[in-house]
Amino acid sequence: MIKKRGIKVMTELLNLKGVLVTSQRIHNGIGIILQTESIESYSLCPRCCTKSEKIHQNHRHIIKDLPFGEQPVFLEINRRQFKCSRCQKPFSEELDYVGKKRTYTKRLAQQIIQEVLENDIHSVASKGIVTTEEIERMLKDASSELCDSKPSNLKRLGIDEIALVLKLIEVKEVSLSLKEMHELKEKIRKIFNKTDDWYTGVFKIGMWLSRAKKYFLRSHNTFIGWFDEIIAYFDNGTTSGTVEGINNKLKLIKRSGYGFRNFDNFRIRCLLNWT
Numbered sequence: 001m002i003k004k005r006g007i008k009v010m011t012e013l014l015n016l017k018g019v020l021v022t023s024q025r026i027h028n029g030i031g032i033i034l035q036t037e038s039i040e041s042y043s044l045c046p047r048c049c050t051k052s053e054k055i056h057q058n059h060r061h062i063i064k065d066l067p068f069g070e071q072p073v074f075l076e077i078n079r080r081q082f083k084c085s086r087c088q089k090p091f092s093e094e095l096d097y098v099g100k101k102r103t104y105t106k107r108l109a110q111q112i113i114q115e116v117l118e119n120d121i122h123s124v125a126s127k128g129i130v131t132t133e134e135i136e137r138m139l140k141d142a143s144s145e146l147c148d149s150k151p152s153n154l155k156r157l158g159i160d161e162i163a164l165v166l167k168l169i170e171v172k173e174v175s176l177s178l179k180e181m182h183e184l185k186e187k188i189r190k191i192f193n194k195t196d197d198w199y200t201g202v203f204k205i206g207m208w209l210s211r212a213k214k215y216f217l218r219s220h221n222t223f224i225g226w227f228d229e230i231i232a233y234f235d236n237g238t239t240s241g242t243v244e245g246i247n248n249k250l251k252l253i254k255r256s257g258y259g260f261r262n263f264d265n266f267r268i269r270c271l272l273n274w275t
């Protein structure tokens, strides 16, 4: 009896429409795990809208939900596969609270996005509830959803729509810079792996630095500080004489510019000296 009441309370606390908590347990160091099932015994076929109760397969998996106090919360859910009696084809049920192939509830994504907009991705990820990859996915989903939900027949925007548009812009900005940061990270790896002469090295690193400064200021400054040594890395198979020569030349350019404040200028000057 007590157990039953506890389960009912957990269902109420969880407060997800159409979801029943069937059992709960706490794992030390992991969090609360709630086993759930859908209240409805049927689902509508997405092709013909026929109600189906015939379960074809059970697909159970674990997703993350909003934390409860300081405890992370995980839901064991079952996305059932039904077989439509009309089309004779199986289909996966839609669940209002979690997107397909997502490892977190929609409401958790919403909260995380809010936190990212107020702080930054790194600090949100460091809390350990979601990974940076999951945040990346959440932002992508949110920005495409907001794009789709632009009301087409609306002439004047109300305060809610304005808030929505502002949010769209914000989310897009964050997700765009994330995309660019990821590209830059991949790019620098490629430059180091695939470049084997210093001339191309100077050129590519220069291009990279001018793009990366915005996002990775510290790495950017480290690069500038170690520029000679980094360029020497690309100079495979040549004697240190050549490296010395390049170093001297780079130093000369640096001096002749009285120290370059703008890396683009420095890069151009370097390249001009070797053309």
Ligand SMILES: [Zn+2]
Binding pocket: 045, 046, 047, 048, 049, 050, 084, 085, 086, 087, 088
């Ligand atoms: Zn059907």
